[in-house]
Amino acid sequence: MGRYARPMEEWNQGPNAPPTAFDAPPPPEDAAARRARRGLLAWVGILLAAGIGGLLLDQPEAAGLVALGCLFAAAQAADLDPLWRQAWEILAFVPPVGGVLFFGYLASVLAQSALPPPQRLAGVVENLHPL
Numbered sequence: 001m002g003r004y005a006r007p008m009e010e011w012n013q014g015p016n017a018p019p020t021a022f023d024a025p026p027p028p029e030d031a032a033a034r035r036a037r038r039g040l041l042a043w044v045g046i047l048l049a050a051g052i053g054g055l056l057l058d059q060p061e062a063a064g065l066v067a068l069g070c071l072f073a074a075a076q077a078a079d080l081d082p083l084w085r086q087a088w089e090i091l092a093f094v095p096p097v098g099g100v101l102f103f104g105y106l107a108s109v110l111a112q113s114a115l116p117p118p119q120r121l122a123g124v125v126e127n128l129h130p131l
Contacts, residue, residue, distance in 0.1 A: 033081060040077040040084070047073060071095065 047070045054063035071091060078088035110123040 036077075036080045037083075040073065040081065043073045044070065044077075067094075 047066050051063045051066040051070070054060070054066055071094060074084065074088050074091050077084035110120055113120055113123075115123065
C-alpha cells in the first residue's frame with residue numbers, strides 16, 4: 001500500500017515559510033488614494049444621514065434602499081482602498097443574513113395570517129422554497 005500524499009517541502013514547514021502577499025505592507029498612499037478616501041467618506045456620510053432620515057420619517061423602505069446603497073459604496077471603497085477591506089469583509093455578511101431573516105419573517109407573517117389553511121401553507125412553502 002502506497003502513501004496517501006507525498007511529503008511537503010521543508011521550506012513549507014512551520015515558521016520558516018516564505019512571506020506571502022498577505023504579509024506585505026500596504027502600498028504607499030498617493031494623492032489619488034487620499035482623494036478617493038475623502039470622496040468615499042463623503043458618500044458614507046451622505047448615505048448615513050439619508051438612512052437615519054428615512055428611519056426618523058418612518059420610511060423603512062427608503063432606509064433599506066439607502067443601506068443597499070451603502071453596501072455598494074463599501075464595495076467600491078474596498079476596491080479602491082485597502083483600509084476599507086476589513087469593513088467590507090464584515091459588511092459582506094449583511095445581504096445573505098438579511099435575506100434569510102426577511103424571508104423567515106415573511107413566512108411567519110404568512111403562517112399567522114387569516115388566510116385559509118391551504119392558501120397559508122402554499123404561501124409559506126412558496127416563500128421558503130421559491131421557484
